Amino acid sequence: MIQRRSPTIRRRRLGAELRKYRESARVTIDVVADRLGCSPSKVSRIETGHTSATPRDVKDMLDIYGVEGAASEELVQIAREARQKGWWHPYSTVLVGAYVGLEAAASSVRAYEQQVIPGLLQSEEYAAAMIQAARSGDTQMEINRRVHVRMARQSLLIQDDxxxxxxxxxxxxxxxxxxxDEVMRDQLVRLVEVAKLPNVTLQVLPFAAGAHAGMDGTFAILDFPDDQDPAVVYAENATxxxxxxxxxxxxKYGSIFDTIQATALTPEASTEMIEMLAEEPLWKLRPRVSGSI
Structure with a gap:
């Protein structure tokens, strides 16, 4: 079972706090780098949560900012937690970015998808077919590892919290x-089953809606249980x-999502539509085309 305590979110929290204390002390990144004997880019990456910091580095940074006592001890402890390895660490060679780590710590995810079933809802066969098509240069071992991570992420939907x-x-x-045909039908049936979970809301935005607020692209909004960890929007692309x-x-993205979900079919009507498509899929009704336009 995936643990919700994520080193990614701890690293993000640590960086934000260090940046806040540095700015309050009116100290530049260059000064901090010089005192620590490192590059300014390292300090910047620590503050943005892109790299971890040793407890020693954090203590030294806080000494520069004049932060002592309980506040200092708390951030040093967060630095220790941020250096722990998440369950996904062994698969870092096939993961891009920090999304999985943030997702593992999130209390909620609101997502709009216009191309594929989101990873948390994919069947294993659908995931394998999608990854193989999208990443034709990957070896079969890499594809298998990506599928394994995707399936492991789905425990977030059924764990105790x-x-x-x-x-x-x-x-x-x-x-x-x-x-x-068979893989997609099974995927649609899986969507209907997952939509029955009390913590899952699934809606379909039909073609009949025409132009809509989400046409600029796919995105996900992640919220976190602690007020000190602000929400983040993830806009996906090929890199x-x-x-x-x-x-x-x-x-802006919260407003876009609100507009999209208000335009979409209700969850009940969406489930009925998915059930109907599993029985009479649209791809069976349309002629196959080949070649280029």
Missing amino acids: PIDLWVVLDEAVLSRPVGG GGLFLEKSDELQ
Whole structure:
């Protein structure tokens, strides 16, 4: 079972606190780097949560900022926790970015997807077919490892303290037979089953909705249980995705999601549609085309 305490989120919290104390002390990154005997880029990466810091480095940084006592001890402890390895660490060679670590610590995820079934809802066969098509240069071992990670992530939905997942799927996702007829039918049946979980809300945005607020692309909004860990938006792309954390960015994407989910079918109507497509899939009704336009 995946543990919700994630070193990724601890590293993010640590960096934000260190940056706050540095700015309050009116100390520049260059000064900190000079005192620590390291590069300014290392200090910057620590503050943005992209790299971990040793407890010794954290203590030295806090000494520079004049932070002592309980506040200092707490951050040094967070530094220790941030250096622990997450369950996904053995698969770091096939993972891009910090998304899995953030997801593991999230209390809720709100996602809009316009191309594929989200990883938390994929069947093993669908995941394998999708990854193989999208990453044709990967070896079979790499594909198998990616599928294994994707399946392991799904325990977040059924553990004792499960994540709340709210997904809006574009109808196009349900109309593309990834892996072929049998694999896609089984995937649709899986969606219906997972949608019965009390912590999962699934909606379909039908073609009939026409133009809509989410046409700029796929994204996920991750919220965390601790108020000290602000939400983050993950906008996915072929190179791993972009993390957005500014308040105006969070507000914009929250508004987009609210508009999308209000435009989509209700969860009940969405489930009925998915059940119907599992019986009479759209890809069976459309002629196959080949060649280029």
